[in-house]
Structures are given as C-alpha cells and as structure tokens.
Amino acid sequence: MKKAILLLNMGGPNNLDEVKVFLKNMFNDKRIISAPKLIRKLIAFIIIKSRLKEARNNYKQLGGKSPIIGYTKELVNILNNELDADIFYVMRYTPPFAKDVLPNIKDYDKVYAIPLYPHYSTTTTASSFDDLFIEAKKYKMENKIQTVHKYYSNENYNKAIVQRIKEALKDKNPNEYELVFSAHGLTQKIIDNGDIYQKNIKQNVYYARKELAKQGINFHKTHLAYQSRVGPMQWIKPYLEDKLASLKLKKVIIYPIAFTIDNSETEFELDVEYKELAYELGFKEYIVAKAPNILMSEVIKDLYNKMGT
Template identity: 25%
Template sequence: MKPAGHPDIPAPKVGVLLINLGTPDAAEPKAVKRYLKEFLSDRRVVELPPLLWQPILRGVVLTTRPAKSAHAYRQVWTEQGSPLAAITRAQAEALAPRLAGQGVVVDHAMRYGHPAIADRIAAMKAAGCERILLAPLYPQYSGATTATANDAAFAALAKMRWQPAIRTLPPYHDAPAYIDALADSIRAQVAALPFEADTLVASFHGMPQRTLDLGDPYHCHCRKTARLLGEALGRELTVTFQSRFGKAKWLEPATDVVLGELGRTGRRVAIFAPGFSADCVETLEELAIRGRESFVEAGGKDFAYVSCLNATDGGMKMIEFLVVQELAGWLRAS
C-alpha cells in the first residue's frame, strides 16, 4: 500500500507541445478586442515603452481595429473555429499517432488566447510528461514569434515546483525537410491551376525595419528560405512582406504594392506564404481575398493563392521528422 497523502505518480513520458500564434475565440469585435489587447501588449511584439504605447493601444487601436479584424475573421471562420485553431489542432491530432508507438504525448497551444501555453504544460506534466519539447511552428525565427512563445512557457515553468525538462524546437527555415515539403506542395498546386503562372510570389509576414536593425534574424531567414525554395522549384521567386501596421517603416517590398504592380503589367500570379505553418486570417483573408482584390483592381486577371502545408501528409512528415530529430536521446530515455 502507498502511504496516505502520496498520490500515484504517472509513468514518465515525453511530451511535444505544438505552439502557434493564437486567435480570438469568436469572429466578433469583443472577442477580437480581448485577443488584440493580449497580443499587442506583448513587449516583444510592440517594442515601444508601455507609457507611450498603452494609451495608443487602449485608445485608437482597440477602439477601431477590433471591428475591422472581426470582419476579416468572419470571411474565413469555420465550423471548427478560426482556421489557425482548427488546423493547429489537426496537426497535433495527426502527429500523435505518428509518435504514439514511442510513448510520446502530443498537445497544442496558442501564445495568445486558448488553449494557453501554461495550461497545456500543466496538463502534460500532470499526465506524466517529465520531458517536454516546445515546438513553436515558426520556420523563421523572430523575437516576436519564436522567442515570445518560449517566454510564455518559461514563465509558466517559473511557477512550477516540479518542472519538466525542456527542449525548444529551433528555427527550421533552411531545413531540407521543410524546403522539400514546401517545394512539393507548391509544385503540385501550381501545376493544377487553370492557368500557367509566370510569377511566383513568396509573401512573408512583415516586421518593422527596426527589428532587423536591432539584430533580429527574421529577414535573413526569410530571404534564405526564398532562395532555397526557388532553387528547389527551379524558379525565381518574388519576395514580399505583408501585414504592415502603424506608421513605422516595415520590411519591404510590401505585398499589396507588388500585387498592384503585377496586376498592372498583366502577370499571371501564384502567391504563397512560406512563413506560415498553417493557413490563417493573414493568408486566407489578407492574401487570398484582399490580395486578389488588389491584383484585379490594378487590371490583373489570373491570380491564385497556394495553401500552406497545414496538416497534409507532406506537412506532417516534415513536422514529424523535425520533432523526432529534436527528441534524440529522450525517446531512448523514456
């Protein structure tokens, strides 16, 4: 018999926590406002002094932006919730059976919103995960994405008496498995289009120019991904950066500006987003809907959005390969 007061301790397990950016709980202004408040209050996302930024955030931004963003979310919302939430959940569900034979527990979390990183780490620890791989699904590293996801996990660990051992998935912007999976997916989707695309646009999420000046490697990672992907496809890629916000100078060239130019010159465009592991409002609404509108309004005709890897077989093989690579030694120990 076990002594009273000593609960059963689960058998030691290894855990993998897939992490993505986050999403509002509903495509409604109130839910979007809660999400934006958390997201835009992150010091890694907006690197302005809080005394300067918070009045702007709580005034103009959170007064005007939630309704506009809610409209964008409504354009792409699904029965399972936002595309990002649904796809990230599907990725975790698809990865779990691939690793189940090695005793690995797979879960997912969002940096902002639900399910929260702290909650899922606590649940995994309660389930016996004494070793956890944090896997932020950002191919290109940035302080505003990968680092802040890890920050949230470490903050949760700081409150735990019995911490699990932790590893973090490094950026995989130049990993052959990632480049090959992207190239295979893009090649197949472009070949299936009803027109022959003469211009391939790789649109990455934008960042303020200041982040590059301060030493963030994101811009360099994006450029390397585009170079390697272009070599794999045997095509020259047009690289752009989307989602500008505010009046500061952002990485260029801007996706909307380039799409306008391509529309005016009669190019046939296929656009994709190699920096996103899952389709979301930035790809399905900003690129596939508003991007097309910018292109057509400028006089363009042939335009197609090429989807992300999502939970496709090729995408999941890539994630499985990267995860197993980072679990080296742990699987034997478990």
C-alpha cells in the same frame, strides 16, 4: 518515459468574442511593442479601438473564428497517432495558453517545444518561449523542456512548400506565372535592432527556389515581398502591393512563406483583400497556395527525431 510535444503558435480567435482578447494580448506584448508598459497599454488601446470592428467583420467572413484552430487540431490528431509522445498546442494570444496546458504535463519526463514559426523572430519565437518558460518555472519543469529555434532549411519543410505550390498550379505551365513568396512584415526598427527574421526569410526563399529547381518547376520569375503592415512606421520592403504592381505577367501564384498553418492573414488578407487589389491591377489570374498545414506532420516528426537523438 512520458514525453510531450508542444506546438507553439500565435493563435487566433476561437469565436468572435475572442477577437478583442487576441488583439489585446498581441498589442500588449512587449516583444511586439517595446514601449514602457503604460505607453504600450495606451498604444494597444488606440489600436484595438480603431481595428476591432473591422477585425470582427473579417473573422465573421471566415466563419466566426480563425482557420488556424481547425488546421492545428488536424495536425495534432495526425501526430498523436504517429508519435510516441502526447501532442498539445499552445497559443500565445488566445486559448489554450501555456498556463492552460502546462499543468497537464507537469509530471512528464521530457517536453519538446516546437514553434510553428520556421523562422526565428523576437516577435514570434522569443515571445512564445518567454511565455512558456514563465509558466514552466512555476512547476519547476523548465529543465525538462527542449526547444528548436528555426528550421527553414529543413528538407521536409521545403518539400512541403513546393508540394503546396504544385497543388496551386495544378496542370498549369509555371513559365506563364510569376511566383511571389509573401512573408509577414516587421517594422524596420525591429530588424535594425538585430532581429534575424528577414535574414531567415531570405534564406528560406533560397532553399525553396532550390527545391523548385530540383523538381523541375520553373516560373517566369520568383519574388519576395512582405504583407500585413499596420500603422505609420516604416516596415521591411518590398511591400506586397508594390510588388504586385511591378509584375509584368498578370498571372501570379502567392505562397505565404512566413506561415506553416493557414490563418486570417492567408485566407482573408491574401485570398480576399490582396486578390481584390490584384484584379484592380489587371491580373488575369491570382492564386494563393495553401500553407503546409497537415504536411507539417512530416516536418514535426523529423524535428522530434533529431531533438531526441
């Protein structure tokens, strides 16, 4: 039996020319901006015009592309050597898209679609599945595809989180630090419309805290906050900048709990922009832990084995 695993993610520019492609595809996604198509196009145009120059400059500082590409390729290479399935990655807003990958696997017997989003959201998981199944129907292969919607409670996943936190701590005493789980924000409107992302994030924090306690890692305090706000609308709170301002200890570890793979939000927004803010607020230490990245191999293997039984 010929099997494929598709790792789904939002993507990121492969080069500076793709920054506009990335922004255009993201802000024209009806799952991101739910306005009628023409209004959505206008909103997208305005956002792109105001953000393109800054976004390109940010990616330039990251080497001219999103770090998500390299980390994803590393993960794919590891899994290709360890599983009895062919591994592909499919991005939502930059190549390779579902339309690029599915023609190569249309004759496979079974396809396992695993989002690299551990928490379910209409803006991420549902959007990726929308795109995937639109393309799958063209090849009459939608019935071959098996999906998983969320896995924030997976033991291997939470062990990976704690492993990255331990690596960030090194030999430091966790009692001298506060730990902030930083999640990508969503507008309050999306949550009020029934999106379960915030509930999943809070539940993930519970499981991560449980694993920290199990391994005897005790921070002074642990917190949850949200990053990546855009525009004037109200977003879910607390905002990361407000959380940082409220911390009593001026030593902090930031863990990017919404991400399984490092990207511009972790390596630029958290590790450059928020770091500058933290030092302005008088922090003595501000450390950003890595996302799981290649540690996701154990999580994917576990999910694949469970999906196949």
